[in-house]
Amino acid sequence: MREMPPSNPFDDDKLKEECGVFGVIGVTDAANFVALGLHALQHRGQEAGGIVSYSPDIGFNSARRFGYVRDNFTKASLMETLPGSLSIGHVRYSTAGSKGQTQIRDVQPFFGEFSMGGAAIAHNGNITNADSLRKELIERGSIFQSSSDSECIIHLMARSLQQNIPERMKDALRRVEGAFSVVAMTRTKLIGVRDPLGVRPLVLGRIGDGWVLSSETCALDIIGAEFVREVEPGEMLVITEKGGIESFHPFERTRPRFCIFEHVYFSRPDSILGGRSVYETRRQIGVELAKENPVDADLVCPVPDSGTPAAIGFSQESGIPYAMGIIRNQYMGRTFIEPTEQIRNMGVRLKLNVNRALIKGKRVILVDDSVVRGTTSMKIKQMILDAGAAEVHFRIASPPTAWPCFYGVDTPEREKLLASHMSEDEMCAHLGVDSLKFISLDGLYRAAGEAEGRNPDAPQYCDACFSGEYPVAPSDMIAKGFEVKAAE
Incomplete structure (x- = not known):
């Protein structure tokens, strides 16, 4: 994992969404x-997007562009170059690759031409042994065109001796460590694969006589597709033009560890994960938060927009009125004009504004989804105080x-993570707020439907960002000196 710079100076101090994949x-x-599906998945990656299609008349065609889907893939002149009844796409936010030097060649889907025909792949996740794989492949003659970890899959497929592309993909993915939800295509097949732990989401949908693979169910809704089921952890689906589906389990079975932060922040609230409404889980997080960390106050206000469902749940459980104390400027995107230094210093105020008439003189509870570096939290706190709030409490x-x-x-x-070197009380003092409380890991698990909380001996989710317990050792990072948490 390499830290990428924000795409503009007004990005929230948030963990950045990974990527989104979609295929039809x-x-x-x-x-x-x-x-349309990528437009619904735009929250998973705003940096760039790409689409590959196949038509028997003209073969494979691709288009890759920086920026929003709406600014690129709504143009008839571009979409006319992508004919056919089979297509996959990808929206991207960099999580691995050239540090601060993203090139169009890094934008997925990636394409490879094999002896039995071409194939394109789009990958959501991160390969934790990509550096060692890349070194091995280069030493054996592979020539990489991008800095993306995902390109390793194409090269591993090229070196496989299997006689068809799905079998080559199985060979390749058995060499890969980390997280991967892959949507791929050949001339006649749509393929979907999840890693054995099922860290990242992938779902199957039906549209007429056709089939859809998507990172989230909200993208099925936009095209009128019916949700069929989730692709199982460790499962590969191979779908033909005639509608036939084959299911394979090419990996050794293991206990799934879905990313719990998908419930907290990454997925859209109108999606369904593991049979649960993301919105309802986030509302329940607010309920658990209010039970664990009550405080006397006058208003419960979300930090827009990701804190809204939890703030609603906190208000409902605590009985403290819910209010929109902070208003988001809906027209402030990530492609804002190149700012002057004066505008740059305004920072978060260009995206958020305080409802002064509501806040003045009130004891305010601000509900947010996370604290990462703490820089944005400090700015929001100061905005609330400048508006005349009597107290500011973060939940x-x-x-x-x-x-x-x-x-x-x-x-x-x-x-650079505040919680890596500060206690909760130290973070509270650092942010300069009247109180700061986080939901417990058990409380988060209860909100996600685990009535008994987290099983410490066999966690039901991947929660490494909170616990430091990595279900797959980050071997490349360990080789570079990263120290994993010592076993207790």
Whole structure:
């Protein structure tokens, strides 16, 4: 995992979404459906996007662009170059690759031409042994075109001796460590694969006589597709143009460890994860937070927009009125004009503004999803005080983020995470607020549907960013000197 710079100076101090993948087979103009699906998955990556399609008349075609889906893949002149009934796409936020030097060649899907035909792949996640794989492949003659860890999959497939692409993909992915939800395509097949732990999401949908693979269910809704089921951890689905589906389990079975932060922040609140509404889980997080950390106050206010469901749950449980004390400027995107130094210093005020008439003289509870570096939290606190608040209390809808993620989330280096070197009381003093409380790890698990909380001997989710317990050793980072948490 390498830290990437923010795409502009007004980015929130948040963990950055990983990527989103989407694929369709068996529909006319499949690329148009993929563009709509990627638009619904835009929250998972705003840096760049790409689409590959296949038509028997002209073969494989691709388009890769920086920026939003809406600014690129809604243009008829571009979409006309992507004909066919089979297409996959990817939206990206860098989690691995060139540090601060993203090139168009790093934008997925990646394409490879094999003896039995071409194949394209789109990958959500992070390969924790990518450096060692890349070194091995280069020494054996592979020529890489990008800095992305995902390209290793294509090269591993090229070196496989299997006679068809799905079998080559199985060979390749058995060499890969870390997290991967992959959507791939050949000339006649759509393929979806999840890693054995099922860290990142992937779902199957049906649209007419066609099939859809997507990172989240909200992207099925936008094209009118029916949710069928989740792709199981360690499962590979191979779908043909005629609608046939084969299911394989090419990896050794293990206990799943889905990323719990998908429930907290990454997934859209209108998606369904593990049969549970993301919105309802986040609302329940607020309920648990209020039970664990009550405080006398006048208003419960979310930090928009990710803190909203938890703030609603906190208000409902505590009986303290819910209020929109902070208003987001909905037209402030990540592609804002190049700012002058004066505008740059305004920082978060260009995105958020305090509802002064509501806040003045009130004891305010601010509910946010996480505290990472703490820089944005300090700015928001000061805005609330400048508006005349009598007290400011932070309630955080996740445990302290003390460890970096190596499974597809852009996380600062560990020393830059506030919780890595400060206690809760020290963070409270550092932020200068009247109180600061995080939900417990058990409370988060209860909100996610685990009535008994977290099983310390066999955690039900991947929660490494909170616990430091990595379900897959980050071997490349360990080789570079990263120290994992000592066993207790």
